Amino acid sequence: MKVYKIPEATVMRLSIYSRYLKQLMDDDKETVSSGEIAIGVGVSSAQVRKDLAYFGEFGTRGVGYKVEELYGYLMKILGLDRRWNIIIIGAGNLGSAFALYQGFMDRGFTISAILDVDKKIIGTELEGVKIEGMDVLDSRVREQNITLGVITVPAVAAQEVTDQLVNSGVKAILNFSPRVLKVPNEVILRNVDLSVNLEVLSFYLAFNR
Amino acid sequence: MKVYKIPEATVMRLSIYSRYLKQLMDDDKETVSSGEIAIGVGVSSAQVRKDLAYFGEFGTRGVGYKVEELYGYLMKILGLDRRWNIIIIGAGNLGSAFALYQGFMDRGFTISAILDVDKKIIGTELEGVKIEGMDVLDSRVREQNITLGVITVPAVAAQEVTDQLVNSGVKAILNFSPRVLKVPNEVILRNVDLSVNLEVLSFYLAFNR
DNA sequence: TAGATTGTTAATCGATTAACAATC
DNA sequence: TAGATTGTTAATCGATTAACAATC
Numbered sequence: 001m002k003v004y005k006i007p008e009a010t011v012m013r014l015s016i017y018s019r020y021l022k023q024l025m026d027d028d029k030e031t032v033s034s035g036e037i038a039i040g041v042g043v044s045s046a047q048v049r050k051d052l053a054y055f056g057e058f059g060t061r062g063v064g065y066k067v068e069e070l071y072g073y074l075m076k077i078l079g080l081d082r083r084w085n086i087i088i089i090g091a092g093n094l095g096s097a098f099a100l101y102q103g104f105m106d107r108g109f110t111i112s113a114i115l116d117v118d119k120k121i122i123g124t125e126l127e128g129v130k131i132e133g134m135d136v137l138d139s140r141v142r143e144q145n146i147t148l149g150v151i152t153v154p155a156v157a158a159q160e161v162t163d164q165l166v167n168s169g170v171k172a173i174l175n176f177s178p179r180v181l182k183v184p185n186e187v188i189l190r191n192v193d194l195s196v197n198l199e200v201l202s203f204y205l206a207f208n209r
Numbered sequence: 210m211k212v213y214k215i216p217e218a219t220v221m222r223l224s225i226y227s228r229y230l231k232q233l234m235d236d237d238k239e240t241v242s243s244g245e246i247a248i249g250v251g252v253s254s255a256q257v258r259k260d261l262a263y264f265g266e267f268g269t270r271g272v273g274y275k276v277e278e279l280y281g282y283l284m285k286i287l288g289l290d291r292r293w294n295i296i297i298i299g300a301g302n303l304g305s306a307f308a309l310y311q312g313f314m315d316r317g318f319t320i321s322a323i324l325d326v327d328k329k330i331i332g333t334e335l336e337g338v339k340i341e342g343m344d345v346l347d348s349r350v351r352e353q354n355i356t357l358g359v360i361t362v363p364a365v366a367a368q369e370v371t372d373q374l375v376n377s378g379v380k381a382i383l384n385f386s387p388r389v390l391k392v393p394n395e396v397i398l399r400n401v402d403l404s405v406n407l408e409v410l411s412f413y414l415a416f417n418r
Numbered sequence: 419t420a421g422a423t424t425g426t427t428a429a430t431c432g433a434t435t436a437a438c439a440a441t442c
Numbered sequence: 443t444a445g446a447t448t449g450t451t452a453a454t455c456g457a458t459t460a461a462c463a464a465t466c
Binding site for chain 3: 214216218219252253255256259269270271272
């Protein structure tokens with residue numbers, strides 16, 4: 001496969017397009033143009049076509065795209081035509097919220113393990129998954145073919161947990177802790193920093209008026 | 210005030226710099242260079258200086274920046290030298306997790322109200338804040354000077370809730386629902402889309418190997 | 419054929435990086 | 443003064459937008 005570098009913004013939009021197409025499918029719409037998608041998700045039609053062009057030609061000139069077909073392509077491009085196993089580290093409020101969120105299931109993600117250090121919650125269940133101690137991290141990741149780690153521990157513990165996940169062979173990490181984490185190049189890291197998001201809003205509120 | 214357009218990426222980094230400076234303050238470090246900050250947060254030193262340059266000159270050539278002083282400037286720039294009142298709509302898992310997260314308190318945010326439609330949880334408390342019904346949305350926002358709304362309701366309800374928030378006078382919205390929301394120009398909207406984040410990881414996992 | 423819409427190229431815009439004079 | 447580091451300009455890089463030939 002010829003690998004051009006795909007902008008991250010493009011990937012995020014593809015995910016959003018796919019969700020919009022799902023909506024259209026529910027409305028039994030059969031065909032859609034780049035212009036309609038653009039309006040639906042708030043970007044330009046050129047943007048939509050450019051994003052798709054990284055991966056191939058999916059439409060018909062003068063006609064548009066077949067909704068269901070394009071949806072299928074996008075799911076495949078996004079790697080959502082198969083399942084990914086997730087391990088959640090930290091079963092506090094955020095970790096629990098994440099585990100309980102139903103939306104992920106439909107999109108190809110399986111929560112395979114949930115770990116915490118707190119003896120009081122170890123042994124209890126979340127979504128049918130038993131919360132276990134940190135000692136099983138390595139074996140769970142290896143035995144259950146887990147590729148994706150979600151970090152919802154306090155900031156101070158985040159780097160250590162990251163190192164453990166990396167050593168056990170996790171390939172990608174979604175980090176909710178407000179810490180800048182160091183990972184080897186081959187591990188994919190994404191940060192969802194709730195504080196930063198709130199503070200960006202604070203900035204624009206304070207700055208513009 | 211002369212308003213140059215500040216890149217959003219710059220604002221996000223300022224928030225991260227400020228957190229790093231806080232760490233340095235805890236370690237009683239007095240001075241820091243752009244190069245040290247750069248290594249600490251994983252960007253280039255030119256980036257650090259450029260980001261700061263949007264707002265003024267905060268350092269001393271040949272010396273660097275006074276940690277505490279720069280921290281103070283950044284907090285001011287980010288609008289964190291005062292408090293912002295927040296209303297959370299949706300007290301499910303994610304809304305609760307958000308409400309219970311302590312980090313926001315320290316950074317100038319006060320959770321003033323939490324609303325939900327579920328009769329079973331209305332009347333219960335989260336972090337000392339009573340969960341109320343949607344009928345009080347307007348009065349709460351107006352009376353308690355709430356500028357910031359956090360949307361943690363299911364996707365289907367998100368646009369309606371958004372409209373209500375906008376009508377009641379909220380100035381900025383942090384949206385956790387996986388929906389593209391329409392807001393008037395003057396309202397600042399940020400989306401934290403957990404699904405999209407997970408799917409970006411899925412993409413790179415599937416694409417690179 | 420006329421109208422619509424794609425796929426793609428070229429132009430534009432904006433953000434990052436490199437380089438260096440200013441200066442402590 | 444010599445060494446260090448800022449603030450800023452110019453060069454580079456990358457992403458978005460505009461425009462249009464291809465084609466259904």
